[in-house]
Amino acid sequence: EDQVTQSPEALRLQEGESSSLNCSYTVSGLRGLFWYRQDPGKGPEFLFTLYSAGEEKEKERLKATLTKKESFLHITAPKPEDSATYLCAVGSNYKLTFGKGTLLTVNP
């Protein structure tokens, strides 16, 4: 059974204070590691897909990296508008298995 564990559950940062979110996973056959952002009352918004260990992708202040056992979402110099829940998911076939998410709060 595919499993995803995200840590920390919640993270509070000051504006400009860089940090990383962790996603550990076990999967029978990885077809992709996905990061989504979810704002309150909205559906998950797609950010990145990573397919193989060593792969990295960047978007504005976010960079996602992948190893064989975990993925990191690095947030550089965050702004208050980066506050959201960040969800990690693995795809082993067609379905996605999600973690519980990390609630990120960035204070001005």
Added chain:
Amino acid sequence: GAGVSQSPRYKVAKRGQDVALRCDPISGHVSLFWYQQALGQGPEFLTYFQNEAQLDKSGLPSDRFFAERPEGSVSTLKIQRTQQEDSAVYLCASSLNAGTSFEQFFGPGTRLTVL
């Protein structure tokens, strides 16, 4: 272009009522998924369609849950005789093709509250 849309956005039902939740996927997307998201949890897979064929319904919690996509576009998730434990956000997602373009794009969800 338009994203995935869902209606209604909010639904309040009395225990025992039947409800129907609608999903309009992104035009041209072959694959459609339903997920259930409880408060403070990540989305959990319910069912998967490729065109009009329901290829996986292993995540549906009980036989009170039924999903269809008769023409390979719009999908409806129906819950019969709703129970309080059915209260959750129901998310619909679509993908160009589950086999190749794997990114799933989500709608805003329908928040179901069963009293």
